[in-house]
Amino acid sequence: MSIRHGLLALLERGPSHGYQLRAEFDAATGETWPLNVGQVYTTLDRLARDGLVAQDGDPDSDGRIAYRITDEGRRELTSWFTSPVTRHGAPRDELAIKLALAVSTPGVDVVSVVQTQRAATMTSLQELTRLKTRADGDPGDLAWSLVLDHLLFRAEAEIRWLDHCETRVARAAARRGETPLTPAPAPAVAEAVPAGKRGRR
Amino acid sequence: MSSPVLLLSGVTREHRQGSSVVHALCGIDLAVHAGELVAVMGPSGSGKSTLLHIAGGLDTPTAGQVLVEDRDLATLSAAAGAAVRRRSVGYVFQDLNLLPSLSAVENVALPRELDGVRSRLARREAVKALEEVGVADLAHRFPDEMSGGQQQRVAIARALVGPRRLLLADEPTGALDSATGEEVLRVLRGRCEAGAAGVLVTHEARHAAWADRVVFLRDGVVVDQSGPIAGAESLLSTGGAA
CATH class of the missing domain: 1.10.10.10 (Winged helix-like DNA-binding domain superfamily/Winged helix DNA-binding domain)
Structure with missing residues (x-):
């Protein structure tokens, strides 16, 4: 900056x-x-x-x-x-690095990594929304309100990306013929997974 | 703490397709208290709309219990169930379902009149509900004379008219632009702060963020939750209960 x-x-x-x-x-x-x-x-x-x-x-x-x-x-x-702001390369992002390593490290429950992060990001999105509600009450505070929007949109994008990761990871697990990595809820759900989804490999 | 306005315990909903069983919902526990807005998020097919339909008595669980203001929907007669749905529960859906031949105030008063409330009183209640969502000045307009956001506010007023304390909203910002959608959420939020209990189904994180608590559904199971945010009030109430 x-x-x-x-x-x-x-x-x-x-x-x-x-x-x-x-x-x-x-x-x-x-x-x-x-x-x-x-x-x-x-x-x-x-x-x-x-x-x-x-x-x-x-x-x-x-x-x-x-x-x-x-x-x-x-x-x-x-x-x-x-002139536009140029960001040189992708700034190092701990979350992206963590997920990349989580999928490539044996024994890591990737879905749970994703879900833990999503709940935390959602909590901060809730906090930002509250701040925003207050900032919007003060029409003079456009500058601060726009900064808040920036943070809101970023948190929202992160949640969308995490949703996407969750789906991709589950799909990849299904292709490998593993049981989906969702935290074992009730056995009934596993029974409901069609047998035809077993992998070909 | 008083008992929740909505309580789901162990709610399961199965659909049979030939010999196989599909679980739309599986062992859901959820309590929503007065003054609380809970968002339910999840991809399509995760069971979020089913959950809302069951909470509002529009669908019945195959196992588990649904209590609305302490009444078990399963034990009620059809007529008593319909009365709970009409008197305790308000619904806001993506398609507004306002009757085009009735003005805003008539649309809002209609459910009260169906309840047997005298029409002058029903109208007074309707005007009050419209005031609450900030569209009292549109009382005499017809749906096609209002913008999408205004219609949605009228639909929310209709969902809340009279003594109803449980508000169920399924993607209520669906077709609205983002600023108007935000206004609708503000109204929902305000109603919950004024004492209603709300459940908001959405796939948009930005909208879910208006809630006190966010529940993530996936394949009919709650996979994680966020919130409630520990504010001063909630810390106090925890301290009081302990």
């Missing part, structure tokens, strides 16, 4: 100092990706070194230095907003 561009965007609203920038960043993103104030000041130093921001007047009575965006900073900000 580009803290540089985030700070430039906030400074476009007007001059500000580090603590204030951190608070504004957290307010816009609902503290989803909290910044520490050290990061903010280090980034401001680099931005000043590169001529994208400049000190705005003398330090205030508390010794805090305010910064303003420069014309060059404004150009950099515009180019950020007008």
Whole structure:
């Protein structure tokens, strides 16, 4: 995540100092990706070194230095907003790696791995939905509400993918002629599985 | 804690196809309390609609028990069963089934009039139900003069009119766009918070997330559950019960 561009965007609203920038960043993103104030000041130093921001007047009575965006900073900000975000390669995703290893490691109950994860992701989707209900009550909070939507859609996509994995794993097990890996519910279900589904291998 | 509005214990539903037996549901236990919305998720054929039909007395289990407000549906006469379905249970289905020749308020009042409630009282109750779901201003419109979302709200009002405390919804957001679908869920959620017990069948995680608890069905079996989220209130009530 580009803290540089985030700070430039906030400074476009007007001059500000580090603590204030951190608070504004957290307010816009609902503290989803909290910044520490050290990061903010280090980034401001680099931005000043590169001529994208400049000190705005003398330090205030508390010794805090305010910064303003420069014309060059404004150009950099515009180019950020007008170019797409590129994600280099697939970021390492622990869940995808865990499932890939679960299907290839003997003795792992993959379906149960999937179900445990799905229940957890569902719980966080429920929490996000609650937060969203509250955020929607406040029409002024569009920024935070959109960040929440992002998290909601991502959780939803993860659940869809997990559903898909569950089906694929069950189907693969059926093809191998194994009993499906669903946690043995009642014996009656096993009897209900048509015998014709036995594998050919 | 008071007894649940809906209680399924060991509910099994088999269909016979020639010599083989297909289990649509297998040993389902589910309790839904007043004030609670439970979502049932699962792929098609997982038994979620069967579960809803059995909960509402529209289908009968081959084994197990269904209690609606402490009454065992299996022990009731046909007439008494029909009365429970009419008075205690409200249904919202994907196809709204509003009667096109009746206005919104007449549609909502109809089940109460069938219950023998005097028509002026039934109408008053209907207006109140429409108010609750935020469409009181549409009372005199006919279904074809309303948007899909508005019709669905009227259908929810009809499901809730009068003293009914169990709300059963099968993909109630089916044909609606996502913003309208969300409004419908908000209304459902609000009704449950106001004291109804709700069961919502859906295959969309985003919709299920409005529930307090999500039950995952697969091949007629509950494979896992999420929630309830431990909020301050639920922690308090657990503490009180202990």
